[in-house]
Amino acid sequence: MDKIPMTQFGYDMIQAELDTLIKNDREEIKIAIAEAREHGDLKENAEYHAAKEKQSHIEGRIGELQAKVASAQVVDNSKTQRESIVFGAFVTLYSEEKDKSFHYQIVGEDEAMTSDEKISYSSPLGKALIGKEEGDEVIVKAPKGDIQYEIESVEYK
Numbered sequence: 001m002d003k004i005p006m007t008q009f010g011y012d013m014i015q016a017e018l019d020t021l022i023k024n025d026r027e028e029i030k031i032a033i034a035e036a037r038e039h040g041d042l043k044e045n046a047e048y049h050a051a052k053e054k055q056s057h058i059e060g061r062i063g064e065l066q067a068k069v070a071s072a073q074v075v076d077n078s079k080t081q082r083e084s085i086v087f088g089a090f091v092t093l094y095s096e097e098k099d100k101s102f103h104y105q106i107v108g109e110d111e112a113m114t115s116d117e118k119i120s121y122s123s124p125l126g127k128a129l130i131g132k133e134e135g136d137e138v139i140v141k142a143p144k145g146d147i148q149y150e151i152e153s154v155e156y157k
Contacts, residue, residue: 003073005087005121010111011074018065021058029055068110080156085129087121090157093138093149101152106130 006014029051036048077088085091085106093102104119106129112120119126128138134154140147 002071004068004071004108005073005075006108006111007088007105008074008076010108011069011072014065014068014072014110018062018069021062021065025058026055026062029058077156082156083133083154085132085151085154087130088156089129090155091129092152092154094152095147095149097148102149 032051033048033055036045036051039045039047042048075088077086080086080088087106087108090103090105093104094100095102102117104117104125106121106126107118109120109122112118112123121127121130124142125138125140128140129151132138132151134151136151138149138151140149
């Protein structure tokens, strides 16, 4: 099985969701199913069918998260002394078109949130940045056309 790179934050986020699903949601749905069974005929019991469907979703998500945790490769770049961009790097980009700087961290797919300035290493921008260095220009292919950035800085924290 291929390893899935993620930061410690991403790993902790997945583990917290998994713990909540197992300790809280799974137990709550067991109670809901038991209560729905008490209402009689299961063939026409909408509460029972809704609870069983929710249980199916919960168990599916638990399985998905357990697989991610099992194949996780937590990457710690805090001691990295590289000039090129790799997974975990904090990058400042400048867009001449928008006359604005953008700050991103290159992270795993499950932890990418543009609102938190975290982009996936497999996103078009993430792919364009990997291996580049401060001062390089990158062009990102986007549906609305090519977007050009200049790499202002690369840090590892």
